[in-house]
Amino acid sequence: MFSWGGVSFCLSGAALYWLSRNTGHDAALLQSVRKVNQLKELASLLDSARKAFPVIVTVAGRVGSDAPITCDHSSLRAVILEEIAEQHFLKQNETGxxxxxxxxxxxxxxxxxWYLEDGSGRVFVVGARGASGLExxxxSEVFEESGRSLVRGTLDYLQGLKMLGVKRVQNVLPTGTALTVVGEAVQDDxxxxxxxxxxxxxxYVSxxxxxxxxxxxxxxxRWYKFMSIGFTVFGVYLVASHAIRHLLENRRRAALHRRVIEAAARRREQRNLEGDDDENGRSESEAAMMKLDTLPNICVICLEQDYNIVFVPCGHMCCCSSCSSQLSNCPLCRRRIEQFVKTYRH
Known part of the structure; x- marks a missing residue:
């Protein structure tokens, strides 16, 4: 049997380690990227490195555009605009x-x-919305209340709705924003x-x-690495502890089985000696049943009474009612007993 919780923690640790490696690789890559101090140097750099493409550089400047977007609810001029509109309402649940x-x-x-400019030149940025670090x-954030139409309000109410209004949010990349861009520099014809x-x-566009x-x-x-170590250690602990508990449970079960079989053998010998169950007078079917009876229904505590109590939630049945009343944990799996269920045989 497996400890699925421990396996999950180990897999999470492996995923965090993979993130740590990738993030560390990106950090090392950014350290090795060539930094261009002035944008006018890019053209000469590309001319001298035409045979060594791609050219990965980092540049810095301020955002500019020849045809910026004008925001509706503010005076900002932007090169990227994302607008969402949400309908807010009250709805009636099952309880009313x-x-x-x-x-x-x-x-x-x-x-x-749009482009970056620093006074010495400009460089256009392509595909910035798919870059990492873009903020x-x-x-603007505007809330427009819904109209108070009687007919519309009545229809919405019958459907269990009360319209509150529409919330509009505009997120932009304004012109003049100072940015650092890391990517491949290319020059067209x-x-x-x-x-x-x-x-x-x-x-990166950040x-x-x-x-x-x-x-x-x-x-x-570093954080991903530390969390990876912690998750992995905890997962290994859960797997190991589950395996040890399973091994100990099997050993206890085997020891109790041996005790029960020995007690059953002693009971049969005692009955034979007392003449209660004479072997010469037994039928062949009874003798066969006794040979097949490898684990008699005897209480593992007192080894005298038949077991008739089921422990909940583990489901084991190995004790009689007298011995079960004195137990708080199952003698087989050591789980805490929450309920005793008495069974009957016909």
């Missing part, structure tokens, strides 16, 4: 009480071509330089500097 709930009505995501700012996701390697990113990933790598 009203509880608050919400449902997604609308989800919009927009992005315009969007909450531009028109001379435009872009940063995009590399075929292999890390792709407000943190490259040093902060490396420190952040290193910290999480």
């Amino acid at each position: 009480s009203w509880i608050q709930d919400s449902a997604l009505m609308l989800s919009i995501s927009k992005e315009v071509p 969007l700012t909450v531009a 028109q001379g435009t330089v872009r940063i995009q996701r590399p075929h292999r390697g890390a792709f 407000p943190k500097s490259i040093e902060q990113l490396v420190a952040h990933l290193g910290k999480w790598s």
